[in-house]
Amino acid sequence: MGRPIVYGMALSSYVWSTRMALAEKGVAHEWVEVPFGDHREEPHMTRHPFAKVPAFEHDGFTLYETQAILRYIDEGFPVSPLQPTDLHQFSRMNQIIGIVDAYAWRAIAAGVLVNRVLKPRLGLPTDEAAITAALPQARLCISEISRLMGEEPYLAGDRVSLADLMVIPLFYLFGKLPEGEAPLAEHANIRPWMRRMEERQSFQVTKPPGV
Numbered sequence: 429m430g431r432p433i434v435y436g437m438a439l440s441s442y443v444w445s446t447r448m449a450l451a452e453k454g455v456a457h458e459w460v461e462v463p464f465g466d467h468r469e470e471p472h473m474t475r476h477p478f479a480k481v482p483a484f485e486h487d488g489f490t491l492y493e494t495q496a497i498l499r500y501i502d503e504g505f506p507v508s509p510l511q512p513t514d515l516h517q518f519s520r521m522n523q524i525i526g527i528v529d530a531y532a533w534r535a536i537a538a539g540v541l542v543n544r545v546l547k548p549r550l551g552l553p554t555d556e557a558a559i560t561a562a563l564p565q566a567r568l569c570i571s572e573i574s575r576l577m578g579e580e581p582y583l584a585g586d587r588v589s590l591a592d593l594m595v596i597p598l599f600y601l602f603g604k605l606p607e608g609e610a611p612l613a614e615h616a617n618i619r620p621w622m623r624r625m626e627e628r629q630s631f632q633v634t635k636p637p638g639v
Contacts, residue, residue, distance in 0.1 A: 429487055432457040432501070435472065436481030437464055438636035439546065441537055441597035442494040443482045448593045449498050451630035453505040464546065495525060498590045510590050521584035524573055524591040528598065532573075535565035536598050536608075544605050559607065566602070567611045574615035581624065588628070596625040601639060 432450060434457055436443035443459075450457045462472050468479045475483035476492040484490065484497045486504070491497050502510040512518045539562020543554045573595060577583045583591040599622055602608035612618050625631055 431455075432484065432486040433460060434458070435460045435475055435483040435485075436462050437467070439541075439601075439639070440481045441533065441541075441601065442480075444597040444634060444636060445494060445593045446482050446484065446497050446501070447634040448596075448630045449501045449510060449590070451634050452510060452588065452593070452628075453501060453508055455501070455505050464550065494594070495529065495590075498593065502590065510588065510593070512585050512587070512589055514585065517585040517589070520576060521589045521591040524576060524583050525594050527569060527572060528594045531565060532569040532595070532598055535562045535569060536602050538562070540566060540605065540607055541598075541601055544607070545601070563607060563611075566607075567614075570599070570611050570615065570618065574618050577617055577621065579617070582621065588625075592621075592625060593630075596622065596631065600626065604639065 432455065434443060434446050434450070436446075438444075438461060447457070447459060462481060466472060467476070467481055472481075472483065473479060475485075475490065478492075480492070482494065482497065483492045484500070486500075491500055498510070512521060540559050543556075543559050547554055573583065580586060582588050583595060599608075599612060599618070603612050603622065612622070
């Protein structure tokens with residue numbers, strides 16, 4: 429089989445999650461940078477008609493939506509499974525992934541990271557009101573993920589799962605900002621979990637430049 433191709437910008441948490449999943453599997457892949465703005469133009473619009481990232485290709489099969497891509501990677505490359513077989517852990521994994529897609533990405537990435545990290549790089553003004561409005565939801569997402577994790581070493585049990593790969597890019601980037609330090613430190617299990625994730629080879633080899 430050929431190498432999978434991941435299309436998207438380096439700072440996208442979803443692109444990072446996808447690349448981490450491939451690294452966890454030991455699958456070499458090609459990463460094609462799609463600069464911000466180009467995701468709304470061809471040829472990317474053909475890959476992803478909703479103008480989002482990542483887009484994914486493998487042996488001529490194309491796919492978008494991060495959850496679908498992550499499950500394709502896990503089920504298409506059977507070594508080092510990233511989905512629990514225990515029903516409760518499997519359901520917890522899916523619940524946390526759902527929290528990321530429905531709430532955490534919107535608050536942490538769109539609300540805070542875009543304004544604190546991306547816009548300054550592009551020479552665009554920061555929307556301080558949007559950051560302020562996003563922080564209560566960001567705190568709630570962190571609190572709930574902490575509660576659901578409980579005393580387990582990883583978010584959905586005793587092994588890394590797709591949930592961990594979805595959350596760690598967001599939390600890591602958020603934790604680099606003044607707004608993220610206190611919300612992450614409020615929960616005793618979150619920072620130790622982050623350190624465990626940051627020490628993984630998959631995190632280190634896919635970490636975006638300059639973060």
